[in-house]
Amino acid sequence: MSVEGKKILLPEPTLRRLPWYLAYINMLRTQKVEYVSSTQISRTINVDASQIAKDLSFLNIKGKTRIGYQVEHLSTELSNFLGFHEDHSAFMIGVGSLGSALIQDSGLIQYGLHIVAGFDVDENIVGKNICGVPIYHISTLKEMVEKYQAGIGILAVPVEHAQQSTDLLIECGIKAIWNFTPFRIKVADNIVVQNTSIYAHLAVMYNRINGNK
Amino acid sequence: MSVEGKKILLPEPTLRRLPWYLAYINMLRTQKVEYVSSTQISRTINVDASQIAKDLSFLNIKGKTRIGYQVEHLSTELSNFLGFHEDHSAFMIGVGSLGSALIQDSGLIQYGLHIVAGFDVDENIVGKNICGVPIYHISTLKEMVEKYQAGIGILAVPVEHAQQSTDLLIECGIKAIWNFTPFRIKVADNIVVQNTSIYAHLAVMYNRINGNK
Numbered sequence: 001m002s003v004e005g006k007k008i009l010l011p012e013p014t015l016r017r018l019p020w021y022l023a024y025i026n027m028l029r030t031q032k033v034e035y036v037s038s039t040q041i042s043r044t045i046n047v048d049a050s051q052i053a054k055d056l057s058f059l060n061i062k063g064k065t066r067i068g069y070q071v072e073h074l075s076t077e078l079s080n081f082l083g084f085h086e087d088h089s090a091f092m093i094g095v096g097s098l099g100s101a102l103i104q105d106s107g108l109i110q111y112g113l114h115i116v117a118g119f120d121v122d123e124n125i126v127g128k129n130i131c132g133v134p135i136y137h138i139s140t141l142k143e144m145v146e147k148y149q150a151g152i153g154i155l156a157v158p159v160e161h162a163q164q165s166t167d168l169l170i171e172c173g174i175k176a177i178w179n180f181t182p183f184r185i186k187v188a189d190n191i192v193v194q195n196t197s198i199y200a201h202l203a204v205m206y207n208r209i210n211g212n213k
Numbered sequence: 214m215s216v217e218g219k220k221i222l223l224p225e226p227t228l229r230r231l232p233w234y235l236a237y238i239n240m241l242r243t244q245k246v247e248y249v250s251s252t253q254i255s256r257t258i259n260v261d262a263s264q265i266a267k268d269l270s271f272l273n274i275k276g277k278t279r280i281g282y283q284v285e286h287l288s289t290e291l292s293n294f295l296g297f298h299e300d301h302s303a304f305m306i307g308v309g310s311l312g313s314a315l316i317q318d319s320g321l322i323q324y325g326l327h328i329v330a331g332f333d334v335d336e337n338i339v340g341k342n343i344c345g346v347p348i349y350h351i352s353t354l355k356e357m358v359e360k361y362q363a364g365i366g367i368l369a370v371p372v373e374h375a376q377q378s379t380d381l382l383i384e385c386g387i388k389a390i391w392n393f394t395p396f397r398i399k400v401a402d403n404i405v406v407q408n409t410s411i412y413a414h415l416a417v418m419y420n421r422i423n424g425n426k
Binding site for chain 2: 010016026027030045046047088101104106107112159176182184196200204206208
């Protein structure tokens with residue numbers, strides 16, 4: 001019943017829901033709960049029970065009639081599928097306020113993301129380390145990609161450097177970029193880009209707050 | 214030509230695109246560019262020019278034929294509309310790794326979010342301060358909401374405390390919750406919830422990386 005291969009490409013909405021299920025399942029796991037039904041998950045997570053069953057069937061996970069899903073098994077399968085159990089080495093590009101904050105977030109390691117080095121141009125930061133993570137000058141990026149075998153670049157530079165940093169990362173062999181800037185970077189089709197603009201979320205929240213007033 | 218009232222509720226996709234435009238416009242502004250056309254924005258941002266014109270027309274911002282939008286005016290209008298120029302007081306609930314990282318991100322202040330206090334139950338943290346932000350025991354939440362007049366609660370607690378922290382925040386008068394946990398919290402209709410699950414984004418990125426291999 002294991003997930004055959006990691007190359008299953010799920011619809012993004014499904015992919016985004018899986019971590020919600022995992023978070024809830026892991027909570028049940030710490031509470032030593034053995035089985036959970038999709039109805040139960042549905043009630044807590046606010047997702048339709050049939051949708052949950054459908055999402056999990058993509059991973060070949062099926063519940064047993066009247067018993068539901070085995071919590072421990074479901075947790076392991078979800079976590080494996082989502083890649084949280086693998087090691088993904090990443091570089092932090094731009095070690096300003098947000099960049100250094102993310103380096104300090106040990107939560108990322110729990111989800112398989114190891115920030116192994118940071119890069120900046122600021123001489124006050126270059127040569128130092130943050131929580132054991134060394135900060136190098138951006139000019140050394142190419143040799144460091146080879147040294148650390150990093151595959152992911154996390155972008156936390158000022159907007160005006162977003163595109164040029166992206167181009168540099170790709171030139172150095174990085175294949176995936178986690179973009180925390182609000183800038184829409186352009187890349188070739190074979191490069192993975194994940195945009196996480198937390199400031200854009202703020203705007204959405206403010207607008208809703210004003211709408212409720 | 215100002216935006217009449219702040220109560221215009223935009224479609225969320227539009228709202229999410231506005232900060233992208235603002236980021237690009239602010240970059241042009243630092244470069245002393247005076248006018249920009251929607252075609253130009255379109256080329257850099259990868260959004261259809263007609264979509265950009267439509268999005269901006271929601272805010273009553275119209276470009277001039279053959280000249281385009283005035284950069285400085287557009288920047289001010291966008292920033293005002295998005296609420297980035299206002300002060301929004303927020304509490305950080307859960308001052309672990311992610312919570313303290315977010316407190317240290319001065320970028321949030323630039324977007325109008327002032328984290329005025331943090332709350333936790335860990336006696337090693339309570340009573341201290343992080344970058345000048347005092348950390349209180351969660352049991353003092355109600356009096357602190359009154360003291361600081363905070364309207365937003367930022368949730369960065371462990372999953373198993375997400376719902377109970379939410380309930381407490383609402384009981385104390387908080388009307389908006391920025392949820393960084395992967396847990397799907399439940400609230401009444403009059404409460405604003407913005408989910409920002411950065412770990413869910415990681416899962417999406419890993420899946421795409423595996424698909425490209």
